Amino acid sequence: MSIIKISLKALGFVALVASTSVYASNLTVGGSTVSVDDRQSAGDNAAYGGSSYNIDQMDVSWSSDNTITVDIFTNFTGSNNQNYYNGRNILFGDLLIGVDSGSAFNYAFNLGNMRWNRSMFSNTSSGGLYAINGTYSSSDWHPYNGGAHNYGAVSGRRTGSELGSNNSWSVSGGKISFSFNVAGLSVFENASTLALSWAESCFNDDVHETFAIRRNRPVVVPEPST
Numbered sequence: 001m002s003i004i005k006i007s008l009k010a011l012g013f014v015a016l017v018a019s020t021s022v023y024a025s026n027l028t029v030g031g032s033t034v035s036v037d038d039r040q041s042a043g044d045n046a047a048y049g050g051s052s053y054n055i056d057q058m059d060v061s062w063s064s065d066n067t068i069t070v071d072i073f074t075n076f077t078g079s080n081n082q083n084y085y086n087g088r089n090i091l092f093g094d095l096l097i098g099v100d101s102g103s104a105f106n107y108a109f110n111l112g113n114m115r116w117n118r119s120m121f122s123n124t125s126s127g128g129l130y131a132i133n134g135t136y137s138s139s140d141w142h143p144y145n146g147g148a149h150n151y152g153a154v155s156g157r158r159t160g161s162e163l164g165s166n167n168s169w170s171v172s173g174g175k176i177s178f179s180f181n182v183a184g185l186s187v188f189e190n191a192s193t194l195a196l197s198w199a200e201s202c203f204n205d206d207v208h209e210t211f212a213i214r215r216n217r218p219v220v221v222p223e224p225s226t
Contacts, residue, residue: 025209025211025212026211026212026213026214027060027062027194027211027212027213027214028062028213028214028215028216029062029063029064029066029213029214029215029216030062030063030064030215030216031061031062031214031216032061033059033060033061034059034060034061034211035057035058035059035060036057036058036059036060036207036209037056037057037207038054038055038056038057038058038205038206038207047204047205048203048204048205049202049204051075052075052076052078053074053075053076053200053202053204053205054074054075054076054205055072055073055074055076055198055205055206055207056073056074056075057072057073057207058070058071058072058073058196058198058207058209059071059072059073060196060209060211062194062213065181065183066181066182066183066188066189067166067179067180067181067182068178068179068180068181068182068188068194069177069178069179070095070109070177070178070179070196070198071175071176071177071178072175072176072177072198072207073174073175074174074175074176074200074205075174076092076176076200076204076205077092077171077172077173077174077175077176078173078174091200091201091202092111092171092176092200092201093111093138093141093142093198093199093200093201093203094108094109094110094111094127094141094142094198095108095109095178095196095197095198096108096135096138096141096195096196096197096198097109097129097194097195097196098193098194098195098196098197098210099187099188099191099193099194099195100187100191100192100193101134101195103136104134104135104136105132105134105135105136105141105195105197106131106132106134107129107130107131107132107163108129108130108132108141108157108158109127109128109129109130109167109169109178109180110127110128110129110130110158111127111169112127127167127169128162128163128164128167128180129162129163129164129167129180129182130158130159130160130161130162130163131158131159131160131163132157132158132159133157133159134157135157137197138197138198138199138203138206138208139199139203139206141199142199142200142201142202142203163182163185164180164181164182164185165180165181165183166179166180166181167179167180167181168180176198191213192212192213193210193211193212193213194210194211194213195208195209195210195211196208196209196210196211
């Protein structure tokens, strides 16, 4: 094979790699919902502690009015969240968000001071979207170190006031949902990537993904020349 042919093939391969997204999923603003399987489906270990902690999938959508909705389907939001675990109530975890931040997370949807208060399970008016001091994993944010749960970490790492509007979260049998509108937040509106990560507060299982953001820009048709 000639050097020219080899060079052309090499250039074609480079172009193919360059045109392929390095992220597993594309998330289109105003597009359809994208589903992500949990880490077990990717070959990782099953949920630690049994099926009651298992995460099935995460559904994500970004509407044309800049409302981001994240639904996480997990047994952890079933009847188990009303039970006691080692003498204490089982708690939910905050949603970590990375916007053009590489491998770090620079925002979080905080569920408020869940602590050990059972009534907080239905208090969806607490919490909200905040900038945070950065972290690199859900396990760093919600660690489990020899029985020491770090539930209060988000309160100490929040920076500034609540961001966005119409921030809400809800829990139903088998699903926890987050919804927040980022209209007017340029860092979100101009973002090229969005990373999401959620884990139970005790980090028995987690689900995460980094999306390449796609926007449906209007096509400008040039005027015909005379």
